[in-house]
Amino acid sequence: KAGVTQTPRYLIKTRGQQVTLSCSPISGHRSVSWYQQTPGQGLQFLFEYFSETQRNKGNFPGRFSGRQFSNSRSEMNVSTLELGDSALYLCASSLLTGPYNEQFFGPGTRLTVL
């Protein structure tokens, strides 16, 4: 099976712009989670989607939003970008939702905000 794919891999934006990142989970996986990774903050949970419904949400401002499509592909959007949004954004898929499911991570999208 193909792994989790994320596009684009690298992105450079300027403050105030918005950005959309895409994640395609492993075939058959219905849960997609998004994480922000920065050197100082580690892996911060953004949100999880399962069957097109947001199941869990982390402590991020409303500028961060996401959605999941019927084919389980997911997108996350960040509006009004700030310098502090520069990070590696990782998505992870799992077969089902719930705490006992192993997460498979994609390679990430490296976002730089200038």
Added chain:
Amino acid sequence: GQQVMQIPQYQHVQEGEDFTTYCNSSTTLSNIQWYKQRPGGHPVFLIQLVKSGEVKKQKRLTFQFGEAKKNSSLHITATQTTDVGTYFCAGPDDMRFGAGTRLTVKP
């Protein structure tokens, strides 16, 4: 949500030395997972612990889940340069990932 606390943040060892990272929670966990992220890579699942007092081994890696299911540890015996990376523990649901322990190994 709450977050699992992980220590130490960094650990530098000489090749052949042992290494341990600890994960702690103020509340009982239904399970805990461990992941490894190599430099420049993405986290990769290592193992899941579910039972109180559970101990699992993967070659030189030993994983433990505390009796009270509030703490966990990962111990590596005789580290090798291939062990370099950041080790994360992850709690259930919105507890998510600890800050990670970054391991460097000097040959």
